Amino acid sequence: xxxxxxKFAMLLTAGAILAASLxxxxxxxxxxxxxxxxxxxLAALAQEVGGDHIxxxxxxxxxxxxxxxxxxxxxxxRLRQADLLIVVGLQLxxxxxxxxxxxxxxxxxxxxxNGYLDASQFAEILEIxxxxxxxxxxxxxxxxxxxxxxDPDNGRRVxxxxxxxxxxxxxxxxxxxxxxxxxxxxxxxEADKKWQTEMKPFHGRKVVTYHNSLPNFAKHxxxxxxxxxxxxxxxxxxxxHTLDVINMMKRDNVKAIMVEPYFDRKTPDSIARETGAVVxxxxxxxxxxxxxxxxxxxxxxxxxxxxxxFQSSQ
Amino acid sequence: MxxxxxxxxxxxxxxxxxxxxxxxxxxSGTDTAALEQKIRDLEDRLITLEGQMRTMKAQAAPAPSSAxxxxxxxxxxxxxxxxxxATAPSESxxxxxxxxxxxxGSAAKAxxxxxxxxxxxxxxxxxxxxxxxxxxxxxxxxxxxxAIIDPYARGDFFITFGEQGVALEEGYITFxxxxxxxxxxxxxxxxxxxxxxxxxxxxxxxxxRPLVTENLVGGEDGIDDAGVSVERIIPFPKGIFLSAxxxxxxxxxxxxxxxxxxxxSKNDVSTVAHLxxxxxxxxxxxxxxxxxxxxxxxxxxxxFITSLYGIDATLRxxxxxxxxYNSFVARSEFIWSQRHENPFEQRAFGMYASxxxxxxxxxxxxxxxxxxxxxxxxxxxDKGGSVILTYWPxxxxxxxxxxxxxxYAGDHKSNELLMQVLFSLGAHGAHPF
Numbered sequence: 116x117x118x119x120x121x122k123f124a125m126l127l128t129a130g131a132i133l134a135a136s137l138x139x140x141x142x143x144x145x146x147x148x149x150x151x152x153x154x155x156x157l158a159a160l161a162q163e164v165g166g167d168h169i170x171x172x173x174x175x176x177x178x179x180x181x182x183x184x185x186x187x188x189x190x191x192x193r194l195r196q197a198d199l200l201i202v203v204g205l206q207l208x209x210x211x212x213x214x215x216x217x218x219x220x221x222x223x224x225x226x227x228x229n230g231y232l233d234a235s236q237f238a239e240i241l242e243i244x245x246x247x248x249x250x251x252x253x254x255x256x257x258x259x260x261x262x263x264x265x266d267p268d269n270g271r272r273v274x275x276x277x278x279x280x281x282x283x284x285x286x287x288x289x290x291x292x293x294x295x296x297x298x299x300x301x302x303x304x305e306a307d308k309k310w311q312t313e314m315k316p317f318h319g320r321k322v323v324t325y326h327n328s329l330p331n332f333a334k335h336x337x338x339x340x341x342x343x344x345x346x347x348x349x350x351x352x353x354x355x356h357t358l359d360v361i362n363m364m365k366r367d368n369v370k371a372i373m374v375e376p377y378f379d380r381k382t383p384d385s386i387a388r389e390t391g392a393v394v395x396x397x398x399x400x401x402x403x404x405x406x407x408x409x410x411x412x413x414x415x416x417x418x419x420x421x422x423x424x425f426q427s428s429q
Numbered sequence: 430m431x432x433x434x435x436x437x438x439x440x441x442x443x444x445x446x447x448x449x450x451x452x453x454x455x456x457s458g459t460d461t462a463a464l465e466q467k468i469r470d471l472e473d474r475l476i477t478l479e480g481q482m483r484t485m486k487a488q489a490a491p492a493p494s495s496a497x498x499x500x501x502x503x504x505x506x507x508x509x510x511x512x513x514x515a516t517a518p519s520e521s522x523x524x525x526x527x528x529x530x531x532x533x534g535s536a537a538k539a540x541x542x543x544x545x546x547x548x549x550x551x552x553x554x555x556x557x558x559x560x561x562x563x564x565x566x567x568x569x570x571x572x573x574x575x576a577i578i579d580p581y582a583r584g585d586f587f588i589t590f591g592e593q594g595v596a597l598e599e600g601y602i603t604f605x606x607x608x609x610x611x612x613x614x615x616x617x618x619x620x621x622x623x624x625x626x627x628x629x630x631x632x633x634x635x636x637x638r639p640l641v642t643e644n645l646v647g648g649e650d651g652i653d654d655a656g657v658s659v660e661r662i663i664p665f666p667k668g669i670f671l672s673a674x675x676x677x678x679x680x681x682x683x684x685x686x687x688x689x690x691x692x693x694s695k696n697d698v699s700t701v702a703h704l705x706x707x708x709x710x711x712x713x714x715x716x717x718x719x720x721x722x723x724x725x726x727x728x729x730x731x732x733f734i735t736s737l738y739g740i741d742a743t744l745r746x747x748x749x750x751x752x753x754y755n756s757f758v759a760r761s762e763f764i765w766s767q768r769h770e771n772p773f774e775q776r777a778f779g780m781y782a783s784x785x786x787x788x789x790x791x792x793x794x795x796x797x798x799x800x801x802x803x804x805x806x807x808x809x810x811d812k813g814g815s816v817i818l819t820y821w822p823x824x825x826x827x828x829x830x831x832x833x834x835x836x837y838a839g840d841h842k843s844n845e846l847l848m849q850v851l852f853s854l855g856a857h858g859a860h861p862f
Contacts, residue, residue: 176712179749187715188670188707195610195662209856217583220662222606227580236480250825258483272473350823351790377750379790 148285151197151224153208154181155401156264157234157273159410161201163299164278168288174215177402180377182254182349186211194219197230199284201277204235207261229284235261237276238269241330253347265399266331267307270410274299306411310336310418317425321367323360323392325374325383328399336418341369344383352382364390370428371421373397376404393424542576542584545857547631548850555845559837560643562845567592569630573857581606587629598629598653612660620652620682621660621674621703622721623739623762625781634758634785634819636831636847640799640811641779645766646737647683652690652701652723654678670707676700680725687804689735690725699725717743733769735804756787766804777802785817793819799835809838827851 150171152158158173165171172193175184181203194200194215202208216225223230235258243259263269278296282289318337322329325344333340342363346356363369370392374383380394387394397417398407407413549569553562570590577583587599601616619627625642630649638649646652656678663671680699683689690699700723707717721739740763747756761782768775779801787793795817803809813835820828829849836842 176749180752183752185745185747185752187709188672188705188717189668189709189715191662192668192670217603217605218612218660220605220607220610220612220660222581222608225580225605226577228606233484236484237477238480239476240479240483250823254824268469268473272476275473377752379754 146285146287148198148281149196150199150201151193152201153203153212154264156270156410156413157201157203157277159401159413160264160270160274161277161281163410164274164292164296165281166291166295168285168291169281173402174212175400177398177400177407178376178404180375181207181400182210184208184211186215188218190215191219194224195221197221197224199230199232199280200224201232201234203261203264204233205240205258205261205263206256232277232280234273234276235259235263237272238263239266239272239331241334242327253345254349256348260327260330262328262399263331265329265413266335267303267310267414268335269331271300271303302411306414310414313418313422317422320371320425321369322371322373323364323369323386325372325378328375329373332417341367344372344374344378344386357382357386361386361389364392371395371424373421375399391428393428395420395424397421540576542574543856545573545575545853545855547571547573547854547857548852549630550850551636552848553845555843557835557843557845559835559841559843562847568849571598571629571631573855578602596650598650601658610662614658614660615656617653617655618658620654620676620678620701620723621658622646622652622701622723622737623703623719623741623764624743624760625762626651631851631853634783634793634795635797635815635817636829636849637815637833639762639781639783639797639801640813640835641762641764641781641801644801644811645764645777645779645804647689648687650682650684652678652682652699654680654682654690654699656698665706668708670705672705674701674703674705676702678725682725688728689804691728693726693731697726697731699723713748714744714746717741717745727768729770733771735769736767737764738767739764754787754790757785759784766802766807768804770805775805775807777804777807785819791821793817793821795819803838806838811838812836825853 146168148165148169150158150161150165150169152161152171152173154175155173155177158171161169161171174190174193175181197219200216202212213226216231221230222228225231240259240263244255244257248255248257264273275296278292281292285292314336319339321339321341322333323342323344324340327340327343327345327348329338329340332338342360344352344357344360346353364386369390372383372387372392373395374380374397376396376398380396383394386392397420398404398413401407401410401413403413404416407416547570548567549571551562551566551568552564553566554564568591572586572588572590574586574588575584582602582604584602585599586597589596589598597617599616599618601614601618604611604613604615607613619629621627623646625633625638626646638651642648642651656676658674658676660672660674663673665671678690678699678701680690680692680697681688682699692698701721702723703719703721705717705719707715709715719739719741721737721741723737723739725735727733727735741761743758743760745756745758759782761780763780764778766775766777766779768777779799781797781799781801783795783797785793785795797815797817799811799813799815801811803811813833815831815833817829817831819830822828827850829847829851831847831849833845833847834843835845
């Protein structure tokens, strides 16, 4: 008797799940590709080349630390409909993206599937650790520094990679994506010329950054990052390290501290008071503040802040 | 492989240099612009190559090291031309890991699963006559081995070493490429009954588990059994996330001294069903509600059924701009147990409510209220409360202190101080939200 009941319960469970799968609306075979990106910068680049032939949405917000995004179930709703998932890679999203991908129930975007694109393969990656690494070094990224999008050259390369991928997935629009990439490339080259001119007077300037997220930016615009507010990546500031940073900044005449919007300003502000430096709250990603709505404005904003800070501390 | 890449690099650079030299001779502006463009293109091609190298290194299937060692010795010992030639290519890849940039040695490990070990040390002070705990205990050491199996599935193993022995806490394959958005799991797993039952010890915001888990849901291990699980997201309007899980297990759960479910025959399977709803109230606040049902045969025999009903609610707050500094989680579960016994039925109820507030980057303060009948003697009720302070030296370790007051049925009161150190080695996969 009871075994009958248990089998009935089993059947009921199976039936409920099957029924649930039947009432789901079939994914519309619309021509527009549905793209989900890990960060807003990748969304901005995809938007540049995809134009109105794609729908793109980012999981992380621009003012959020991309290392520590919560794997909210609401993201699954977007992921299950996605044709393409573009990630920053280099283990930046290791703390939150893998369970989302697994739970999405979307076979197209699983790691290694055609709809999974790791954008880091297109970019120039700096600071790939040599030799053995341990967590005594803090929260290091063993595959290299993942903050590579803050170099317009990498922006161009990633956009090119995305355009190629989009063309592969939607061959009818391949020419459209290529043409949009060419246009983006041209506009970016022009803008870069302007940024370089603005930054030229400050070539070789020494700066301190909170987290080690600016090597690509510094390389492109000729800044010299001489220290970090964090004693090691991911480790909050300690009094002794802060003192070292203050002494170093005084000795080397460092006049700017660049801080991401999601870090506490207390330590950078006190270092600034001690050293007479300026705290520059730069935006690491598109959408960090309302006025940054695309990849160009990201650099416009940051370079505007930086040049002002350098001028005032001359 | 290495010479090939070297050749590519040279082939790319030589024309670039040649152009650069010409450029310095011809100093007209348009030429320099063209050359700059050319150099830029070459640089891009190099970086594309580097990227492909990295991808290849991550994906290349190096011959297992155990296989490459014997083949090397056999090549030295017996110069059998055919065999040596056959093994040579694979051998040269395996023994000469490409050292162009990157963490060279890691290439050989690329396909190894992610391995992690989490230590859970517990110390306690104070008396507890009902559930005594030792002064010091290496409570649990959890070994996690996780990897993507193939394009269709991933595998996760969690093996726990307690002081008494080894147990497979979980070990399952997850099929991620099923049609109709189904996600299926096969293996041994923690059942999707409520919230606490699904959580490993090291992700709980307390040292212990709530009284209701101890009394009604199979103790520390909870409903943890071999079986099959199918989950599906159910489309629902208004940004509400809804998912349904159905699970069928062999029917053995709970500790030996207080079995929850016991299978007396192959037909005595247990079933678990879970419905989960989630909604973002604002960008930083979200609410999750769940309803669970579990049914199995208890130790008295095939005809004796234990049914569990549960509801759970979780409210989370985490401002995105200050995500690493402040957060708050409030959670509660209500569980009803219905246990067939001879001649009567035992109906018991239990609940807990807990909250945890992160007031600094490394500091969390929490509290918990417990209230639970006992499953076998539903007229006996245990109550308790805890205050918990947790310090995270880094993301990879935690130090936790908990003051626990328990008023067990029959006027047995206990005051205890628990201290826990958790530490994590290696790449432990992220846990579900």
